[in-house]
Amino acid sequence: MSEKETLVRFGISMPQSLIEQYDRLIAVQGYSNRSEAIRDLTRKALLTSSSMQLDETVAGTIVMVYDHDISDLPMTLMELQHEYHHAIISTMHIHLNHHQCLEIVVVRGKVQKLRELQQRIQVLRGVGYAELSVTHVDEHGSSHEHSHVHA
Missing domain, CATH: 1.10.1220 (Arc Repressor Mutant)
Known part of the structure; x- marks a missing residue:
């Protein structure tokens, strides 16, 4: 404010x-x-994705928990992420225990596409949790280029 x-x-x-x-x-x-x-x-x-305009550009995360022992689920998730590669900035994969994995997918794009990705993940057999959390992105703000030096 x-x-x-x-x-x-x-x-x-x-x-x-x-x-x-x-x-x-x-x-x-x-x-x-x-x-x-x-x-x-x-x-x-x-800031909930359901209260935003479908064509609004946002950034956020999709957090999911799934059972990696469910047949073909890890491969299905990977293929789905490849299908939405333009919206995915980064992922983090964590083994919670022998069966469960937690994955955090950092995303940026139109609300409609990100919600579509989250819903496609959520309905897969073996996915126990999939939540999209987003924030506004100011597309008209200053955009400055910067480079990163990797050692």
Whole structure:
């Protein structure tokens, strides 16, 4: 929020038990007041891929947990990632235990395509979890080229 932006007050009605739970949660998270916690919840809600325009360019991650022992699942996931290679920036693969793998796929592209990729992963047999998390990308902001030196 910019310093020049006007704050607007409004009222919220909640059951007593819900507000007590909420107050405990925001205290644990370190908020000094309900207003800032509600602002953060609102910002988070506005960043869900379902609340964004389908043609909006975003960046984010697809986090998945799957059973690598399911027949052909690792190969199917790899082929799917190759199919969407223009949207995939990087991946990280972690072995959670003998059967489960956690994979983080860093993505950038149109909401519609990224959501499509996440949904195609989610419905595969053996995938226990697949979640897309995104943030806005300012396509009109400054774009500066930079190089990396690798040793």
